[in-house]
């Protein structure tokens with residue numbers, strides 16, 4: 001039995017033996033990180049592992065994912081592109097500006113980006129948005145997964161610079177990269193407060209949920225700019 005259910009624009013649940021989160025492969029026949037390809041009536045779905053992707057986990061934790069096929073996205077912390085590849089599938093007619101500061105990860109990522117016209121790789125520090133302001137246009141979504149102690153500050157700097165007034169921020173907060181001793185609950189409370197007050201006008205938090213069972217001690221946050 002094969003069943004396809006749309007969860008959000010460009011995001012599907014494909015059931016073939018078991019339910020699998022999937023996106024429509026923009027680069028048919030190619031896999032990025034060992035995921036499965038499932039062909040259905042001329043379309044090819046690429047399975048998306050929520051344990052390897054905070055964004056995938058957010059989909060399954062029922063966040064509203066503000067992505068459309070023509071969205072412009074600024075992705076901070078691209079690594080070698082596991083999740084960026086799915087964003088690229090979803091925003092098939094848009095652009096994903098992808099910032100990563102580790103040259104090793106960037107090397108692998110360039111291979112992926114060269115096969116997909118909507119990925120723009122940027123080797124830079126996400127804490128210094130001025131250094132890539134000449135490349136990035138105003139965006140509908142900032143997705144951030146940098147696992148840094150100053151995550152709220154990084155989000156604020158990039159939002160002030162690139163986020164459209166009606167745009168969104170999706171952020172993954174890793175408790176252990178902020179404080180290894182304090183309780184994750186306390187850390188999350190503090191980080192959410194920082195986001196609300198990070199800059200003028202600050203973020204309004206729309207959804208905040210832990211990403212268990214896919215990622216331990218991680219909080220997913222969906223926010224927009226305060227009016």
Ligand SMILES: C[S@@+](CC[C@H](N)C(=O)[O-])C[C@H]1O[C@@H](n2cnc3c(N)ncnc32)[C@H](O)[C@@H]1O
Nearest residue numbers: 077078079082083100101102125126127145146
């Ligand atoms: C958890 S990994 C990201 C995984 C990736 N988002 C995915 O799902 O495929 C965090 C990444 O953020 C990068 N990173 C951390 N701090 C950064 C910064 N200030 N600027 C750019 N990249 C950064 C790290 O090098 C690492 O590759």
